Amino acid sequence: MELVMALAIGILFGSGIWLILRPRSFQVLTGLLLMSYAVNLFIFTMGRLWIDRPPLTLGAHLPDPATVADPLPQALVLTAIVIGFATTALYLVMMIGSRGLTGTDHVDGREPDQ
Amino acid sequence: MPTLLLILVLLPFVGSAVAACMPSNARNREAILASVVTLSGLLVAVLLYLQVGNGEVVHYRATWLSAYGVDFALRMDGLAWVFVMMVLVIGLLVILYARYYMSPKDPVPRFFSFLLAFMGAMLGVVLSGNLIQLVVFWELTSLTSFLLIGYWHHRIDARRGARMAFTVTATGGLCLLSGVLILGHIVGSYDLDAVLAAGDLVRAHPWYLAVLIFIALGALTKSAQFPFHFWLPHAMAAPTPVSAYLHSATMVKAGIFLLMRLWPTLxxxxxxxxxxxxxxxxxxxxxxxxxxxxxxxxxxxxxxxxxxxxxxxxxxxxxxxxxxxxxxxxxxxxxxxxxxxxxxxxxxxxxxxxxxxxxxxxxxxxxxxxxxxxxxxxxxxxxxxxxxxxxxxxxxxxxxxxxxxxxxxxxxxxxxxxxxxxxxxxxxxxxxxxxxxxxxxxxxxxxxxxxxxxxxxxxxxxxxxxxxxxxxxxxxxxxxxxxxxxxxxxxxxxxxxxxxxxxxxxxxxxxxxxxxxxxxxxxxxxxxxxxxKTPLLSRFNGAQAFETTILRLGVGASWLVKWLSTQRLQPQMLLLMVALVGIPLLLVQPLPKFAKPVIAGSDALFALMWLIGCACAVAAAWQAKYHRLAALMLVGGTGIVTSLTFLWLSAPDLALTQLMVETVTTVLILLGLRWLPPRLTPRELNIQVPHRVWLRRSRDMLVAVVGGIGMAALSYAILTRPAPQGIGDFFLLSALSEGGGSNVVNVLLVDFRGFDTMGEITVLAIVALTVYALLRRFRPAPESMAIPVQRVNDVDPVARQAPAQQANSGYLLVSGVYLRFLLPFMIIVAVYFFLRGHNLPGGGFVAGLIFAVAIIVQYMLAGTVWVESRFGLRTHLWIAYGLVIACLTGLGAFLFGYPFLTSHTARLHLPLLGEIHVPSAFFFDLGVFVTVVGTTMLILVALAHQSVRSHRLPQGVPPATQIASAPETI
Structure with missing residues (x-):
């Protein structure tokens, strides 16, 4: 499990870096999305991997904290996901606005000199 | 008596704020206000003379930054009293004079407001009982005098004079601050009484010369002493009442005052x-x-x-x-x-x-x-x-x-x-x-x-x-x-x-x-x-030297910017990424030991799932340039896998949120795709990609690969080590007893870290409003105004129908009936997830997103015009109400004497329902829910509206479409 998770984070992050370095604004947007998955998963795995141990205290007795997933990274990531949505929206609007203003979808607002 | 001192200092500032709000033609009322303020100050000063006249020192002290030994202290002795009288009496006469001097065309409120603020700052300087506080007021006099000198800001000499005065005196102020800090360090206190008593100690100290030079720099710049005198003649561009005030009794005398004040010490x-x-x-x-x-x-x-x-x-x-x-x-x-x-x-x-x-x-x-x-x-x-x-x-x-x-x-x-x-x-x-x-x-x-x-x-x-x-x-x-x-x-x-x-x-x-x-x-x-010209001395022009220095600094700065900075995004991103990858590698010495990779424990299904997820991500990276829609779908695939992973790994809340955000994001980007230019591959265009492009791509690929491997290695290194003792245990153990909920993640969000969530929904609201504001000014590129190719078709009748028509009688009839029927149920699902959020996976965020999706579905089905003629969702109001609910819940704690956002669980006995627990966090979560609905809908609807704004209707739309899009014809 750990190996799969680590590889997945690495591949998502690498794809994200590649896209963020590209010249077209949509590529950067895609890169930001992929990178945010990678980072969210990374923060999430700081609480280690737990299967079938959600941080719920439903029973009559409180569970032993050592046997349940850590709720803190989860709460942090939940916040991050929602804020990520907001930044994506903002970036998208900047992207189409810049395209309308400058006539190009290059991240610098003008086509590179040929 | 001591509070009189406070009144004396505060009164002009209050007067300044009031004067700023008065109408611009109220010359008499302004002057009367300023005179009344000054006269009251004078009265207070005269009252204080009863005590000061006997040689006593009046003190006022309030705690400010006690940890740093800095209190807000006011102190009046004979010297301060004389200066106070000078500031106030000359001030009063200047106000009377200014009433007649200022032209009715000048914006007088600004003048009197600045003048009173300056008076307050000046009183603050002479009455300060604390050196740091004295510097604060000192800089305040620099600032207000800058505003006063530059009062006629349409004149270049006024602007130049103001800037010169401000640069010189404020720089002096910084020197003064340095001097005062050293002085305070030597004495062990910034309190004026202590400093005045420590003259021998200071003069014997090895740092005495440094203190003296710094403080002298402050005083000499302020009092226009050689070689800093050049700013004063240029400050004459100010209106004459300002010159009469600043250069007779106040501004320049502040430097003199400082030298007198610290005379016993220095x-x-x-x-x-x-x-x-x-x-x-x-x-x-x-x-x-x-x-x-x-x-x-x-x-x-x-x-x-x-x-x-x-x-x-x-x-x-x-x-x-x-x-x-x-x-x-x-x-x-x-x-x-x-x-x-x-x-x-x-x-x-x-x-x-x-x-x-x-x-x-x-x-x-x-x-x-x-x-x-x-x-x-x-x-x-x-x-x-x-x-x-x-x-x-x-x-x-x-x-x-x-x-x-x-x-x-x-x-x-x-x-x-x-x-x-x-x-x-x-x-x-x-x-x-x-x-x-x-x-x-x-x-x-x-x-x-x-x-x-x-x-x-x-x-x-x-x-x-x-x-x-x-x-x-x-x-x-x-x-x-x-x-x-x-x-x-x-x-x-x-x-x-x-x-x-x-x-x-x-x-x-x-x-x-x-x-x-x-x-x-x-x-x-x-x-x-x-x-x-002045004989002999006209060649030594301090002002010219100053302007030249400023100019050279400007040229130097632009040279530095030119060489060290770029406006292009890609080099900046590359630097960021290289730093992100490189710096941790340099810092981790030696590299940590890695556990031997164990494949046995992995679930094959999980591995397969991520095989798909990673393939999606890599494919998206590959396709994002020429096939945006495909890339978007591929990214969505990775998102779904991420969401499933959260579910698999015991984080149901995250899985739900990720899934809903994924949905909303996809719709959002789909709405935006239309405004991007078509992009053809080099093969389609029959051009050769130059070598340096390949070189650049290889370089970026290298950074990406190294970054990916680094991130994977880091994750693996962490995952194979046992977790340290964190604070998560505390939340797990106290969520039910103190937060009144068994879903620890939700309790964390709305209770323990409620303030954080408060900030988050505020950010959401700001982003939504920013998006809305940006889109109001949005002008699409001309070539994207036309109807997309997919919708231009002579044969297909659908191409000539408005969305509402398609859903009501066209090919979407079946799904239209079905999805409208589903709307109430989807809303019930949202309410269900909201209500159970405190104890089971769910909560305000998820419920808000589900609610938003329920409405988006209707928009997608029948179009903006149809939906908004049926129910107008006033999204701005939702955002406002959401924030108000959240804030009021937080403020409610004040009523019971608790800090902001302290939660409380009420136990209610209701008929039929029996005993239920109502935590106050529930209302906070309601605020979150409402805000999330408002922001999501505002963003999406604002973007969707770009396609239907009337002046942007593409040329050549069949008349039928335009008629059909009007609500009453449906």
Whole structure:
């Protein structure tokens, strides 16, 4: 499990870096999305991997904290996901606005000199 | 009594705020407000005299930054009282004068607001009982004087003068701060009483010289002392009331005040004498000599101010107690005669339209009253007997004679020279009243309004009273002020007009006669009346040097920006990414040990799932340039896998949120895709990709691969180590008992970290409004205005139908009926997830997103126009209500005496439902829910509206579509 998770984070992050370095604004947007998955998963795995141990205290007795997933990274990531949505929206609007203003979808607002 | 001090300082600031809000044509009301504020201040000051007059020190103290030993402290002793009176009395007269001086066209509220704020700052400086606080007020005077000097900001000289004054004095302020910090470090306290008592300690300290230099830099820049004097003449671009106020009694006197205030601590050393007295001598001679050759009346007064300030500085630098007495006395006298002279110059400017002494002549005939007043005040400035200037100058001559003893006459010669020059420029000033009147003035001069002259009359009467009867009029006040500085060292002195024939009197006579002779000679042989430049000194232009320095700094800065920075995004991103990848690699030395990869424990299904997820991510990276829709779908695939992973790994809340965000994001980007340009692959375009592009791609690929491997390695290294003891256990154990919920993640969000969530929904709201605002100005590129290719089809009837038509009678009829039927159920699902959120996976965020998706589905089905004619979702209001609910829930805790956002669980017994728990966090979560619905919908709807805004309807749309899109035809 750990190996799969680590590889997945690495591949998502690498794809994200590649896209963020590209010249077209949509590529950067895609890169930001992929990178945010990678980072969210990374923060999430700081609480280690737990299967079938959600941080719920439903029973009559409180569970032993050592046997349940850590709720803190989860709460942090939940916040991050929602804020990520907001930044994506903002970036998208900047992207189409810049395209309308400058006539190009290059991240610098003008086509590179040929 | 102590609170009176606080009132004294705060009153002008309150007045300033009120004045700023008044209408721009309320000249009288503004002036009355400012006068009332100043008069009240004066009343308070007079009341305080009851205590201060007995030699007591009034203190006011409030805790401020106790941890740093800085409290808000006000302190009034004799010296502070004298300065307070000067600030307020001259302030009152200036306000009256300004009422008549300012034109009805000037924005007067701004003027009085700045003036009152400046007055407050100045009172703050003189009343500060704490050095740090003194610096704060000090900088505040720099700032407000900047605003006042630049009041006529449409004039370039005003802007330049203001900037120069501000740069010089604020830089001095920073030096002062450094000096004060060192001083506080030496003494161990910033409290003024402690600092004043620690003079011996400070003077013996190895850092004494540093303290002295820094504090002197602060004081000398503020008081326009050589070599920083150049800003003052340029500050004359200010309206004359401002000059009269700033350069007679206040701004420039702040530096003098500081030197007096710290005199007990810093003076009495060789260094003090060289630095302070040295600067004083240079300034005094330079200022008085240059003043003679000015042709602008205010310019002459500016240089004369510089020279008088130099005189006071020199007296302070001498370091003897009697010199201190003379310094305080001259500060006081200078304020009186200089204010009246500035006002007189302002009247002449106001009435004649010019201040140029090369043109002005014979004004006495048209304005005899003003003329008489100005001549008396000039005489005071020149040091003519029976006027106040004479007395303090006499003391100055006496002190300079004492310093040199019987052998060294250099000091005395310097003093007499200054006397000669000041007589000469005083004569030059009043020369405008004599001679044959000119006919070429811009305006025909006449006497100003009665009350505009009134402040000058008061001041001139003061000159005479002090000059003729110094004993009864100023003696007690002067003794009080001097005693508060010198304490036991206060010398015995008596203010008298006649001390018998002695050296000072001889010097006065020489100065008067010499000055007259000098002036006559200059007029006769040097064409003084028409001269433009100052002889000898005109080549040393401090202002030019300043402007050149500023210019060079600007050029240097742009050079640095050009070489160290770029506006292009890609290099910046590359740097960021390289740093992100490289710096951790450099920091981790040696590399951690990795556990041997174990494949056995992995679930094959999980691995397969991520195989798909990673394939999606890599494919998206590959396709994002030429196939945006495909890339979007692929990214969505990775998102789904991420969401499933959260579910798999015991994070149901995250899985739900990720899934909903994924949905909303996809719809959002789909809405945006339309406005991007078509992009064809090089193969389609038949062009060759150049080599350097491949080179760049390889470089980026390298960074990406190294970054990916690094991230994977880091994750693996962490995942194979046991988790350290975190704070998660606390939340797990106390969620139910203290937060009243069993879903720990939700309790964390709305209770333990409620404040954080509060900030988050605020950010969401701001982003939504920003998106909305940006889109209002959105102008699409012309080529994306046309209908997308997919929708232009002659055969397919759908292409000619509006979305509403398609859903109501077209090919979407079945799904239309079905999805409209589902809407209530989807909303119930949202409500269900919201209600159970505190105990089971769900909560405000997820529920809000589900609710938003339910409505988006309707939009997608039947189009914006149809949906909004059925139910208008006032998204702005949702955002506002959501934030208000969240805030009110937080504030509710105050009612019970708890901090913001403290939660409470109420246990209610309801019929039918039985006992239920209602935590206050529930209402907070409701706020989150409402805000999330509002923001999501606002963003999406604003974007969706871009396609239907009427003026952007693409050319050539069939009329049927336009009719169909109107709601009533459906």
């Amino acid at each position: 003076s009495g050393s060789q260094e003090w004498m060289w630095i302070i007295a040295g600067a004083g001598i240079c300034t005094m001679l330079l200022g008085s000599f240059t003043a003679i050759f000015q042709h602008d009346m205010k310019g002459l007064l500016a240089y004369s101010t510089i020279s008088h300030l130099g005189l006071i500085t020199l007296l302070l630098g001498l370091g003897t107690p009697l010199a201190m007495v003379a310094a305080v006395f001259h500060t006081f006298n200078h304020a009186i005669f200089k204010a009246s002279l500035f006002m007189a110059a302002g009247i002449i400017d106001h009435e004649c339209g010019t201040r140029d002494m090369r043109i002005l002549r014979g004004l006495y005939r048209q304005m005899p009253f003003t003329g008489t007043l100005a001549i008396v005040a000039s005489a005071a400035m020149a040091g003519v007997p029976l006027l106040n200037g004479f007395l303090s100058k006499e003391m100055f001559f006496a002190e300079t004679a004492l310093v040199g003893g019987t052998e060294d006459w250099s000091m005395s010669i310097v003093a007499v020279m200054m006397g000669i020059f000041s007589v000469a420029y005083s004569l030059r000033f009043i020369s405008v009243f004599f001679g044959k009147p000119t006919q070429t003035l811009p305006k025909m001069p006449q006497e100003p309004p009665r009350w505009m002259r009134f402040p000058i009359e008061i001041l001139v009467v003061l000159c005479l009273v002090v000059g003729i009867a110094p004993g009864p009029s100023v003696d007690p006040t002067l003794k009080l002020a001097v005693a508060s500085v010198l304490g036991e060292r206060t010398p015995a002195f008596s203010l008298q007009i006649w001390h018998g024939f002695n050296v000072p009197l001889l010097k006065s006579v020489i100065a008067l006669l010499g000055g007259i002779t000098f002036y006559v000679l200059l007029r006769k042989y040097f064409a003084l009346a028409t001269r433009d």
